[in-house]
Amino acid sequence: MAFNVNLEMKGTEAHLTLSGELDxxxxxxxxxxxxxxxxxxxxKLVMHMQDLSFMASAGLRVLIFAxxxxxxxxxxxxxxxxxxxxxTLEMSGFHHSVxxxxxx
Amino acid sequence: xxxxxxxxxLDALSLIRQFVREAAGQAGLAQQAAYDLQLAVDEIATNIxxxxxxxxxxxxxxxxEADLNPxxxxxxxxxxxxxxxxxxxxxxxxxxxxxxxxxxxxGGLGIFLTEQKMDGFEYEYRQGHNxxxxxxxxxxxxxxxx
Numbered sequence: 371m372a373f374n375v376n377l378e379m380k381g382t383e384a385h386l387t388l389s390g391e392l393d394x395x396x397x398x399x400x401x402x403x404x405x406x407x408x409x410x411x412x413x414k415l416v417m418h419m420q421d422l423s424f425m426a427s428a429g430l431r432v433l434i435f436a437x438x439x440x441x442x443x444x445x446x447x448x449x450x451x452x453x454x455x456x457x458t459l460e461m462s463g464f465h466h467s468v469x470x471x472x473x474x
Numbered sequence: 475x476x477x478x479x480x481x482x483x484l485d486a487l488s489l490i491r492q493f494v495r496e497a498a499g500q501a502g503l504a505q506q507a508a509y510d511l512q513l514a515v516d517e518i519a520t521n522i523x524x525x526x527x528x529x530x531x532x533x534x535x536x537x538x539e540a541d542l543n544p545x546x547x548x549x550x551x552x553x554x555x556x557x558x559x560x561x562x563x564x565x566x567x568x569x570x571x572x573x574x575x576x577x578x579x580x581g582g583l584g585i586f587l588t589e590q591k592m593d594g595f596e597y598e599y600r601q602g603h604n605x606x607x608x609x610x611x612x613x614x615x616x617x618x619x620x
Contacts, residue, residue: 372488391491394520395484424491424509426516427584454509461587 371423372396375403384412389421397428404436415440420450420473430462437467447471475500478538482527482553490519490538494549497540501547501612510591511610515549517584518560518606526555526604544612546593551606557599560585560606 373396376387384407450473459465478493480486491512498508527534537552563585594609
Protein backbone atom coordinates (compact mmCIF):
# COMPACT_ATOMS: atom_id res chain seq x y z
CA MET A 371 0.00 0.00 0.00
CA ALA A 372 1.39 3.43 -0.91
CA PHE A 373 2.79 5.57 1.89
CA ASN A 374 0.87 8.61 3.08
CA VAL A 375 1.38 11.09 5.90
CA ASN A 376 -0.84 13.92 7.16
CA LEU A 377 0.32 16.79 9.34
CA GLU A 378 -2.04 18.51 11.74
CA MET A 379 -1.13 21.07 14.37
CA LYS A 380 -3.09 20.86 17.62
CA GLY A 381 -1.94 23.85 19.58
CA THR A 382 1.80 23.39 20.05
CA GLU A 383 1.64 19.69 19.20
CA ALA A 384 2.48 18.45 15.73
CA HIS A 385 0.45 15.34 14.87
CA LEU A 386 1.55 13.13 12.01
CA THR A 387 -0.72 10.32 10.84
CA LEU A 388 1.11 7.66 8.82
CA SER A 389 -0.31 4.91 6.63
CA GLY A 390 0.93 2.32 4.18
CA GLU A 391 4.56 1.22 3.93
CA LEU A 392 7.57 3.34 4.89
CA ASP A 393 10.68 2.33 2.94
CA UNK A 394 13.62 3.96 1.16
CA UNK A 395 11.30 5.04 -1.65
CA UNK A 396 8.84 6.86 0.61
CA UNK A 397 11.12 8.03 3.45
CA UNK A 398 11.72 11.35 1.67
CA UNK A 399 8.02 12.17 1.91
CA UNK A 400 8.06 11.65 5.67
CA UNK A 401 11.27 13.67 5.99
CA UNK A 402 9.66 16.57 4.14
CA UNK A 403 6.65 16.48 6.45
CA UNK A 404 8.88 16.39 9.53
CA UNK A 405 10.68 19.48 8.22
CA UNK A 406 7.32 21.15 7.71
CA UNK A 407 6.29 20.26 11.26
CA UNK A 408 9.61 21.54 12.62
CA UNK A 409 8.90 24.86 10.95
CA UNK A 410 5.95 25.28 13.30
CA UNK A 411 8.27 24.98 16.35
CA UNK A 412 6.18 22.32 18.08
CA UNK A 413 6.57 21.49 21.77
CA LYS A 414 5.81 17.87 21.01
CA LEU A 415 5.76 15.54 17.98
CA VAL A 416 3.12 12.82 17.96
CA MET A 417 3.11 10.13 15.28
CA HIS A 418 -0.01 8.02 14.80
CA MET A 419 1.22 4.66 13.57
CA GLN A 420 -1.87 2.43 13.58
CA ASP A 421 -2.17 2.27 9.79
CA LEU A 422 1.55 1.86 9.05
CA SER A 423 2.00 -1.77 8.02
CA PHE A 424 5.73 -1.74 7.25
CA MET A 425 8.79 0.25 8.29
CA ALA A 426 12.29 -0.28 6.90
CA SER A 427 15.50 1.12 8.39
CA ALA A 428 14.97 4.15 6.13
CA GLY A 429 12.07 4.97 8.43
CA LEU A 430 14.30 4.69 11.48
CA ARG A 431 16.68 7.17 9.84
CA VAL A 432 13.84 9.68 9.49
CA LEU A 433 13.19 9.28 13.24
CA ILE A 434 16.86 10.08 13.87
CA PHE A 435 16.47 13.10 11.62
CA ALA A 436 13.31 14.18 13.46
CA UNK A 437 15.09 13.92 16.81
CA UNK A 438 17.99 16.03 15.58
CA UNK A 439 15.75 18.54 13.80
CA UNK A 440 13.34 19.07 16.70
CA UNK A 441 16.02 19.20 19.39
CA UNK A 442 16.26 17.47 22.74
CA UNK A 443 13.41 19.44 24.33
CA UNK A 444 10.78 18.15 21.89
CA UNK A 445 9.50 14.73 22.85
CA UNK A 446 8.55 12.28 20.11
CA UNK A 447 5.68 9.90 20.80
CA UNK A 448 4.69 6.99 18.56
CA UNK A 449 1.11 5.82 19.15
CA UNK A 450 -0.33 2.45 18.16
CA UNK A 451 2.60 0.85 16.34
CA UNK A 452 1.67 -2.46 14.77
CA UNK A 453 3.48 -5.35 16.48
CA UNK A 454 6.18 -5.97 13.84
CA UNK A 455 6.95 -2.24 13.57
CA UNK A 456 7.22 -1.98 17.33
CA UNK A 457 9.49 -5.00 17.32
CA THR A 458 11.85 -3.28 14.87
CA LEU A 459 11.90 -0.14 17.01
CA GLU A 460 12.70 -2.10 20.16
CA MET A 461 15.32 -4.25 18.47
CA SER A 462 17.07 -1.16 17.20
CA GLY A 463 17.01 0.49 20.61
CA PHE A 464 14.70 3.30 19.56
CA HIS A 465 12.44 2.79 22.55
CA HIS A 466 15.12 4.64 24.52
CA SER A 467 14.76 7.74 22.36
CA VAL A 468 11.06 7.94 21.56
CA UNK A 469 7.96 7.24 23.66
CA UNK A 470 6.01 4.18 22.52
CA UNK A 471 2.34 4.35 23.42
CA UNK A 472 -0.46 1.89 22.78
CA UNK A 473 -3.34 2.89 20.50
CA UNK A 474 -5.94 5.03 22.20
CA UNK B 475 5.92 -18.84 -8.25
CA UNK B 476 7.43 -17.34 -11.39
CA UNK B 477 10.59 -15.30 -10.71
CA UNK B 478 10.15 -11.55 -10.70
CA UNK B 479 12.51 -9.36 -12.74
CA UNK B 480 12.41 -5.60 -12.22
CA UNK B 481 14.58 -2.58 -13.03
CA UNK B 482 16.80 -1.95 -10.01
CA UNK B 483 15.18 1.30 -8.86
CA LEU B 484 13.43 2.32 -5.63
CA ASP B 485 10.08 1.68 -7.33
CA ALA B 486 10.92 -2.01 -7.29
CA LEU B 487 10.90 -2.24 -3.50
CA SER B 488 7.15 -2.40 -2.91
CA LEU B 489 6.73 -4.99 -5.68
CA ILE B 490 9.54 -7.09 -4.23
CA ARG B 491 7.88 -6.98 -0.80
CA GLN B 492 4.58 -8.03 -2.34
CA PHE B 493 6.31 -10.99 -4.01
CA VAL B 494 7.86 -12.01 -0.69
CA ARG B 495 4.48 -11.70 1.07
CA GLU B 496 2.90 -14.06 -1.46
CA ALA B 497 5.73 -16.56 -1.13
CA ALA B 498 5.56 -16.38 2.67
CA GLY B 499 1.81 -17.02 2.48
CA GLN B 500 2.35 -20.08 0.30
CA ALA B 501 4.99 -21.31 2.74
CA GLY B 502 2.63 -20.89 5.69
CA LEU B 503 5.03 -18.63 7.60
CA ALA B 504 3.70 -17.03 10.78
CA GLN B 505 2.94 -13.30 10.63
CA GLN B 506 6.10 -12.08 12.36
CA ALA B 507 8.32 -14.45 10.35
CA ALA B 508 6.73 -13.27 7.11
CA TYR B 509 7.33 -9.66 8.15
CA ASP B 510 10.95 -10.36 9.14
CA LEU B 511 11.55 -11.94 5.74
CA GLN B 512 9.99 -8.95 3.95
CA LEU B 513 12.13 -6.59 5.99
CA ALA B 514 15.38 -8.47 5.39
CA VAL B 515 14.80 -8.74 1.64
CA ASP B 516 13.76 -5.08 1.49
CA GLU B 517 16.90 -3.93 3.27
CA ILE B 518 19.23 -5.81 0.95
CA ALA B 519 17.23 -4.80 -2.13
CA THR B 520 17.49 -1.18 -1.00
CA ASN B 521 21.27 -1.50 -0.72
CA ILE B 522 21.39 -3.04 -4.20
CA UNK B 523 19.45 -0.13 -5.67
CA UNK B 524 21.27 2.67 -3.84
CA UNK B 525 24.81 1.37 -3.38
CA UNK B 526 24.93 -1.23 -6.11
CA UNK B 527 23.34 0.56 -9.04
CA UNK B 528 22.78 4.27 -8.33
CA UNK B 529 26.10 5.09 -6.66
CA UNK B 530 28.13 3.16 -9.20
CA UNK B 531 26.29 4.96 -11.98
CA UNK B 532 25.14 1.83 -13.72
CA UNK B 533 21.68 0.42 -14.14
CA UNK B 534 20.47 -3.12 -14.07
CA UNK B 535 17.74 -5.48 -13.03
CA UNK B 536 16.91 -7.22 -9.79
CA UNK B 537 15.67 -10.78 -10.07
CA UNK B 538 13.67 -12.29 -7.19
CA GLU B 539 13.09 -16.03 -6.92
CA ALA B 540 11.15 -18.12 -4.41
CA ASP B 541 12.14 -21.72 -3.81
CA LEU B 542 9.91 -23.81 -1.57
CA ASN B 543 10.48 -27.26 -0.11
CA PRO B 544 8.75 -28.96 2.84
CA UNK B 545 11.39 -27.68 5.27
CA UNK B 546 11.93 -24.09 4.25
CA UNK B 547 11.32 -21.14 1.97
CA UNK B 548 14.33 -19.59 0.22
CA UNK B 549 14.15 -16.17 -1.43
CA UNK B 550 17.02 -15.22 -3.74
CA UNK B 551 17.83 -11.69 -4.87
CA UNK B 552 20.14 -11.49 -7.87
CA UNK B 553 21.72 -8.35 -9.34
CA UNK B 554 24.52 -7.39 -11.72
CA UNK B 555 25.93 -4.45 -9.73
CA UNK B 556 29.59 -4.55 -8.60
CA UNK B 557 30.40 -7.42 -6.26
CA UNK B 558 29.34 -6.64 -2.71
CA UNK B 559 29.14 -9.02 0.27
CA UNK B 560 26.75 -7.49 2.83
CA UNK B 561 27.92 -9.73 5.66
CA UNK B 562 30.92 -7.49 6.39
CA UNK B 563 28.65 -4.68 7.59
CA UNK B 564 26.91 -6.75 10.27
CA UNK B 565 29.64 -6.70 12.93
CA UNK B 566 30.12 -2.96 12.64
CA UNK B 567 26.41 -2.29 13.03
CA UNK B 568 25.98 -4.64 15.98
CA UNK B 569 28.80 -3.02 17.93
CA UNK B 570 27.21 0.39 17.66
CA UNK B 571 23.68 -0.64 18.67
CA UNK B 572 24.04 0.90 22.12
CA UNK B 573 25.55 4.10 20.81
CA UNK B 574 23.59 7.36 20.82
CA UNK B 575 21.33 7.67 17.82
CA UNK B 576 23.54 10.17 16.04
CA UNK B 577 26.45 7.73 15.92
CA UNK B 578 24.62 4.86 14.27
CA UNK B 579 26.05 3.65 10.99
CA UNK B 580 23.66 4.26 8.16
CA GLY B 581 23.74 1.18 5.97
CA GLY B 582 24.52 -1.54 8.47
CA LEU B 583 21.36 -1.46 10.58
CA GLY B 584 19.23 -3.12 7.95
CA ILE B 585 21.75 -5.87 7.46
CA PHE B 586 22.00 -6.39 11.21
CA LEU B 587 18.23 -6.92 11.33
CA THR B 588 18.63 -9.45 8.51
CA GLU B 589 21.27 -11.45 10.39
CA GLN B 590 19.18 -11.53 13.57
CA LYS B 591 15.93 -12.65 12.06
CA MET B 592 16.73 -15.06 9.21
CA ASP B 593 17.14 -18.79 9.82
CA GLY B 594 19.81 -18.71 7.13
CA PHE B 595 21.50 -16.15 4.92
CA GLU B 596 23.93 -16.87 2.10
CA TYR B 597 25.86 -14.70 -0.27
CA GLU B 598 27.85 -15.55 -3.37
CA TYR B 599 29.18 -13.71 -6.39
CA ARG B 600 28.81 -15.90 -9.44
CA GLN B 601 29.21 -15.17 -13.16
CA GLY B 602 28.96 -11.42 -12.73
CA HIS B 603 25.97 -11.57 -10.37
CA ASN B 604 25.53 -10.97 -6.67
CA UNK B 605 23.24 -13.59 -5.19
CA UNK B 606 21.71 -12.94 -1.77
CA UNK B 607 19.70 -15.84 -0.39
CA UNK B 608 17.30 -15.62 2.57
CA UNK B 609 16.12 -18.80 4.23
CA UNK B 610 13.19 -19.19 6.61
CA UNK B 611 12.18 -22.45 8.21
CA UNK B 612 8.56 -23.47 7.61
CA UNK B 613 6.29 -24.28 10.54
CA UNK B 614 6.65 -28.01 11.13
CA UNK B 615 9.84 -28.19 9.05
CA UNK B 616 12.35 -30.43 10.82
CA UNK B 617 15.71 -29.18 9.63
CA UNK B 618 17.25 -26.80 7.18
CA UNK B 619 17.95 -28.49 3.88
CA UNK B 620 19.88 -26.11 1.62
